[in-house]
Amino acid sequence: MKINRIRFNNFRIYKGDNEIKFAVNSGKNINIIAGKNGFGKTTFLTSLIWVFYGKMMVEVEDKYKKDIKNAGGYEKYLLTLLNRDVNLKDEKAHFSVEIDIRDISIPSIPCQSVLIRRSYDVNTQKENLLILIDGLENELTKEVGYEVFINDFILPREIAKFFFFDAEKIVSLAEAKSKSELRNLSRAYSEVLGIKKYEDLKKNLETLRVKLRREGATPEQEKKLEELIEIDTQLKALIDLNLDKRQKLEIEIQNLVKESDTLQEKLVREGNGITVEELHQLRNEQELYRIEANEIKARLKKMLDLLPVVMAGKKLLDLEQQLNKESARYGFQFDNKAFENIRKTVYQKLLALGLEKNKPEQILGIFKDALVPDKKTETNALNILLDFTPEETREIQAIIDNVRNSFSIQFSNIVREEKNNRIAASKVYHKIKQAEARKSNPVAAKLREDKLQIDEKLLNLSENKGKLIEELSSLENRAANNSKILSEYMKDFNIRKIDAQKYNVTVNVLEKINLIIQRIKEDKKYSLQKSILLGLKKIMHKDGFVNDVKVLVQDDVIDIDLLDGKGNIIDKDSLSKGEQQLYATALLKALVDESGIKFPVFIDSPLQKFDKFHSKNIIKEFYPSISDQVVLFPLLEKELSEMEYEYLKPNVSKVFVIENKQGASAFKELNVKNLFDEVKKENYVYSN
Numbered sequence: 001m002k003i004n005r006i007r008f009n010n011f012r013i014y015k016g017d018n019e020i021k022f023a024v025n026s027g028k029n030i031n032i033i034a035g036k037n038g039f040g041k042t043t044f045l046t047s048l049i050w051v052f053y054g055k056m057m058v059e060v061e062d063k064y065k066k067d068i069k070n071a072g073g074y075e076k077y078l079l080t081l082l083n084r085d086v087n088l089k090d091e092k093a094h095f096s097v098e099i100d101i102r103d104i105s106i107p108s109i110p111c112q113s114v115l116i117r118r119s120y121d122v123n124t125q126k127e128n129l130l131i132l133i134d135g136l137e138n139e140l141t142k143e144v145g146y147e148v149f150i151n152d153f154i155l156p157r158e159i160a161k162f163f164f165f166d167a168e169k170i171v172s173l174a175e176a177k178s179k180s181e182l183r184n185l186s187r188a189y190s191e192v193l194g195i196k197k198y199e200d201l202k203k204n205l206e207t208l209r210v211k212l213r214r215e216g217a218t219p220e221q222e223k224k225l226e227e228l229i230e231i232d233t234q235l236k237a238l239i240d241l242n243l244d245k246r247q248k249l250e251i252e253i254q255n256l257v258k259e260s261d262t263l264q265e266k267l268v269r270e271g272n273g274i275t276v277e278e279l280h281q282l283r284n285e286q287e288l289y290r291i292e293a294n295e296i297k298a299r300l301k302k303m304l305d306l307l308p309v310v311m312a313g314k315k316l317l318d319l320e321q322q323l324n325k326e327s328a329r330y331g332f333q334f335d336n337k338a339f340e341n342i343r344k345t346v347y348q349k350l351l352a353l354g355l356e357k358n359k360p361e362q363i364l365g366i367f368k369d370a371l372v373p374d375k376k377t378e379t380n381a382l383n384i385l386l387d388f389t390p391e392e393t394r395e396i397q398a399i400i401d402n403v404r405n406s407f408s409i410q411f412s413n414i415v416r417e418e419k420n421n422r423i424a425a426s427k428v429y430h431k432i433k434q435a436e437a438r439k440s441n442p443v444a445a446k447l448r449e450d451k452l453q454i455d456e457k458l459l460n461l462s463e464n465k466g467k468l469i470e471e472l473s474s475l476e477n478r479a480a481n482n483s484k485i486l487s488e489y490m491k492d493f494n495i496r497k498i499d500a501q502k503y504n505v506t507v508n509v510l511e512k513i514n515l516i517i518q519r520i521k522e523d524k525k526y527s528l529q530k531s532i533l534l535g536l537k538k539i540m541h542k543d544g545f546v547n548d549v550k551v552l553v554q555d556d557v558i559d560i561d562l563l564d565g566k567g568n569i570i571d572k573d574s575l576s577k578g579e580q581q582l583y584a585t586a587l588l589k590a591l592v593d594e595s596g597i598k599f600p601v602f603i604d605s606p607l608q609k610f611d612k613f614h615s616k617n618i619i620k621e622f623y624p625s626i627s628d629q630v631v632l633f634p635l636l637e638k639e640l641s642e643m644e645y646e647y648l649k650p651n652v653s654k655v656f657v658i659e660n661k662q663g664a665s666a667f668k669e670l671n672v673k674n675l676f677d678e679v680k681k682e683n684y685v686y687s688n
Helices: 041-059 062-071 074-080 139-144 146-154 157-162 179-192 196-215 219-269 276-305 307-311 314-330 336-352 359-371 375-381 390-405 407-436 442-491 497-539 577-595 612-626 642-651 675-681
Strands: 002-011 014-021 030-034 094-102 113-121 126-133 164-166 548-554 557-563 601-604 630-633 652-661 664-670
Touching (some): 002 041, 030 642, 030 675, 041 113, 041 126, 041 164, 062 074, 062 219, 113 146, 126 146, 139 146, 157 164, 157 577, 276 407, 336 359, 390 407, 497 548, 497 577, 497 612, 577 612, 612 630, 664 675
Parallel strands (some): 030 630, 030 652, 601 630
Antiparallel strands (some): 002 014, 002 094, 014 664, 094 113, 113 126, 652 664
C-alpha cells in the first residue's frame, strides 16, 4: 500500500489548491518534505489524521482530543482548520483534503486505487466524506459505512499513531507507567499484534451468553430484566455526561484562573498590585486598629485621672504621714463592758489577798488610766486635719500605693501600646491609600472590574463542580446497587433446555477463545521481544547496554522491560531523551513489522535527539526497512545534515520543500541529487 498523491484545499496554511505527488514505483522508499518551523509540516500530519478519521481523530492521539476540547468541540475545531485568509462569510468558504492510495489489497474487492476525500463547508456546517474505488463508488463501502471501511480495510485508528508520529514525542511510549497509560498502549499493541480480533470475538460471545440467559426468562422476568438493563444504561449515560461536564468545567476553571492571574499581573504593572479581597482585609484590619485605639484611650483616660495625684509629689507623702498619725487614734478601742467584767474578777482576787478595802479600787483605777488614754490631752497634742473614717483612710492609702508601685509601669505600657497601634494603623492606612490612589486610572479600574467578574465566575464554576462531584457519587452508588441487583437477578433465571445447550456451547467456546488469546499473546510476546532487541542492537551504538527485552502480559495490560547484562531492569526514566527515542523507535519498528500492515510511515522531526552515530544507524537501518513508503519532515541542517542526507540519498525517491509566501505555503519539488545546493540558494536551510 502506497500513497500516490495528496491534495489540499484551503487546509490551514495551505491556501488554495496544493498537491504533492510521490513516486510509487521508483524502488526507493523514502520521501523528504523539508520546511522551516511554521511552514506546515505538523499541519501535513494533522491533515492525514483528519482525512482518514474525521471526528474520530480523538482516538488516535490525546493531542487531538485536547485541541478539540480547547476549541470548544469538534464543530468549532473544524473552523480552526480553515485557511485564515478565507472569509467565513464567503459562499465558497470550505476546505478539503484528498488522498489517492495505490497498490492496496482489499478482501473480495480487486482494485488498483482508493481515493478518500473529506471536506467541510463552513456555511452549511456539513462535513462530507467520499470514497471511490478505481474511480467509482462501491456498494461495500456504502453498506459497511465509510468510517468503518477506512478503519477496517485501510488503517485502524487505534494503531494510526504508529504510522503518523512525531519522532520527538514518541518518547511517551517509553514513559508510560500508570495503569491507564499502559492499558491504552496495550489496546494499540493488541490491534497491531492481531489480538484485538480475538478479543472482539470474545466480547461478542459474552454478549451472546447474556442474551441466552435472558431468553430463558419468563415474560415478567424479561420485563423486569429489561427495566434493570435500561436503568443501568441510563445511569452509565448520566455518569458519562457528568464526567464530561466536569471535565469541561475543569478546563474552563483552568482557563479562567490563567485569565485572573494575567489580569493581576497587569494590575501590578499599572501600580495597583492589590486584589479586591486584600483591600477588604486591609479595611477590616484598619477597623480593628481603630477599636483597639479607643480601648487604649479609655484606659489612658483612667490613668490621667490619677495624674494630678502623682504630680502632687511631696504633698502626697505628707498626706500619707498625716493619715498614719490620725489613723493611730483608732488603733485601740476601749470596751467599758469588757473592762467591767475584768474589774469584778480582779477585784475579788485582790480582796482574797487581804488588802485593805480601798486598795483594790485604787489599783483598778491605775490600770484603767493606763489602758484608756486621756482623749482631751491626746486630741490637743495631735493636729486633726482630715478626720477620715477608717474606710476612707484605706481607700486613700490604696491610691497612694498604686501611684507609688504600679502607676509608672502601667502608664508606660499603655503609652507603648498606643504607639504600636498608631504605627500599625498608619501602615494599613497608607496601604489602603496606595491601593485607592489608582482608582482614577481608567485602565486599572477596567482591569479590576474584569478580574472581579472572572473571580465571580470562578466561584460559581467551583460551586457547580462541587455539585457535580456530589451528583457523581450518588449516581455511582445507584449504578453499583442496580448492577448488583441486575447480576443477582440474572443468576436466578431458569434457562430453557435448548438455550441451556447453546449457553454451554458458548461457555466452552469462550474458554477456548481465552486460551487462544493467551497463547497468541505468549507467542507474540516472544516475537515482539526478539524484534525490539534486534532493533535496539541495530540502532544503538552502546554495545551490551540493553542485553535483553521482556514483554509482560497480565490481563489487559502489556508492559515492556529492558534488561542490562546482569539481568537487572533498566529504569526507562534513567534513559536520556535520545535513548528513550531510540527505544521508542525500535518498539515502533517491531510493532509495524509484527502487524503485517503495509501502510506508509510519516515521521515529523526525525533525528532531532540523536547524535551523529545514532543518526547514521537510524538512517541506514531504520528508515529503509520500516515501510515500503516513508515520508520524513526534517528541518535541514538541524534534524538532517548534509552528511546525513548523503547516507540517506541512495534510498530517497523524491524531495520537496515547503515554500511560504505572504503566509501561504506550497510544495516545490527539487532534484534529489542536489537538494542542499538548491535549498541553500533559496535559503530553505534552517538557521538559528
